[in-house]
Amino acid sequence: MKAGKVLVAQGGGPTAVINQSLVGAVLEARKFSLVDRVYGAMFGVKGIVNEDFLDLTQETTHNLERVAATPGSALGSTRDKPDEAYCAEILKVLIAHNIRCFFYIGGNDSSDTLRIVQEFAQKQHYELITIHIPKTIDNDLTVNDHTPGYPSAARFVISAFAGLNLDNRALPGIYVGVVMGRNAGFLTAASALGRKCRDDGPHLIYLPERNFDINHFLADVKRVYDRHGRCVVAVSEGIHDTTGAPIVTTLGQQAGQMERDAHGNIQLSGTGALADLLTDSIKRGLGIKRVRGDTFGYVQRSFLGVVSDVDQREAREVGEKACQFALWHGASGSVTIHRVGNYSVEYRLDPLVAVAGKTKVMPDAFINSSGTDVTDAFQLYLQPLLGSRMPETFRLRAPIVPKVLRK
């Protein structure tokens, strides 16, 4: 890296460990004499074009460590997906501040932004290192074995379903929990790891990797309910029919009011519509009275105190490695995570184009043949990511007392 400043920014949805990556990059960058300042951009790329920077060189190590353990994006984030003109503005600001290294922590959109900025910098012969630091609870980045943020969100989903299964067992009925994940079902699939006994829920898991049919769904629920007298269902917010249309849009009149985001996507989170549609269908279609549905919503990605220590460690390391790749090797790219043991990972630097704008979904080997559950392979994949001190559930196993009156 050429002598100058390092800039770090955070983009997209916050996670429980995104600040670990921020702090990993900042603390490592502060060790190098080539780096005269470490800046943080407020609210992602939006903060860059507005020149809203914090001087993180003047933040205490102690407070950085505390911020690392805090969920959410400490610098602020953005949903802006810059076009070429926007990227040209970004580069102009980087040059004005003599920023020679730009770390962007985010998903595949963030990687794509860096790719464009890097191209412009080369055209203008401005020496700039751009490194993408991976983050997303959806776990949908290509090349990576998994993505920081996912294990902690998975831990939330598992703890939620483990508890909801006990609740449903105590007061039997149908329960439908809607989990985040537009295209990839990794987070919804995690619910399977909340099971312990053979009859524990979730009994059915619906993923965006498979087409959803409301009649098959009702038949599945009825089969489980007839067998266990209850049924817990995990549903991805991204479930869709054979044409790819989200199930939530089949809500008739409400479909017309669906909000679209800057990327033209329909709003799936922050509304209880899908859970309500599915529970209404069950009440009407199966005539079952106690049917409840919740949409986990934003709680699952920001909940304070539910975090995987493996996820924390890896999120910290991808930040630190980004800095090492930049400072020792002068290389641009995307930091990626590769599983090399059970359980052990190593970090590599891949070209930005390998990750930029691409989406990974669950491989077929992780979904069972019925399409409503996961395989052992998926459980082996996720288990080591969840970290230590995962709470466990226990049941009474006392013998049943013989009846006296009703023999």
Added chain:
Amino acid sequence: MKAGKVLVAQGGGPTAVINQSLVGAVLEARKFSLVDRVYGAMFGVKGIVNEDFLDLTQETTHNLERVAATPGSALGSTRDKPDEAYCAEILKVLIAHNIRCFFYIGGNDSSDTLRIVQEFAQKQHYELITIHIPKTIDNDLTVNDHTPGYPSAARFVISAFAGLNLDNRALPGIYVGVVMGRNAGFLTAASALGRKCRDDGPHLIYLPERNFDINHFLADVKRVYDRHGRCVVAVSEGIHDTTGAPIVTTLGQQAGQMERDAHGNIQLSGTGALADLLTDSIKRGLGIKRVRGDTFGYVQRSFLGVVSDVDQREAREVGEKACQFALWHGASGSVTIHRVGNYSVEYRLDPLVAVAGKTKVMPDAFINSSGTDVTDAFQLYLQPLLGSRMPETFRLRAPIVPKVLRK
């Protein structure tokens, strides 16, 4: 107590610590030679009339300890509110099994059931001790300073809002979180303790103790949004207008489809309707684009691993005390919790009628004059109940960098 059997049952909604009370009563009862068996009724009073009992005398102490730390009702629960004929059936079964002591862990309905059973037993000159062991996340039992189950649910709500505030700060907009509590706002009010800095949310808190007006609500949200550029709102599911009609019923056509439970109450939990109504009103009324709403639903009362150790200890003790009142003093009643220090409690036995069928709501001293926030008195009331190792949030405090291009 006359020599014979002890019966324990669990009623109403499960909590994170209701099994502590079960295990407290069982372990203590097993020490007395007067007690020849300790039975557990499966699915509350329903299990009694069906003679569905487990012999908890034959459960290991080790597993009981593990079950105590597991959320949900390990024996199963019920929403049945027995009438006199039902109570007569219960007594018949108690007599047939020579059950001389009946502990029912539940809310004010459970207490009322015991009151009727006790009356019938006295009329038939059957020596029976009935003790109500308090439990409810709503914290709405009279006489008690607070109720086991509430502190752990409050801890969930606090952790959720502390995280949601950080999420909303990173991606500014309006966020509405709907919290359980039909008549009492204690659980919604807990959200206030997730705040740390002056501009942290929830910025507005709506409780069922105050009438809700949609126009005032929109004006409140606008005022906060104009000031902070964002707004986090905590809303109780039980908010209602001046006539007492739940706000969720003002949903027009959907109101006609509202489900009523066995008590004639409209279904408030397990549907995202209220959050969606409020976020739609904000979008339409204030023209703000990024508006999100979640209904916490069942996750908040059963989540695995979020529990207050103070709540665990007290839930265990009310179970143990119930047994001591019965075995040492032969007294029937309701175990109640009284605060006698900061922080220290003692347990008393009050008459069943003092608690049965009554509901406590938040006192005026806990709600501020605007009606949209809590007072210091409430924060001092709740703080010691939350237990140890409550996670904390931290912010960056680095200095802002002077602009170069846009001075």
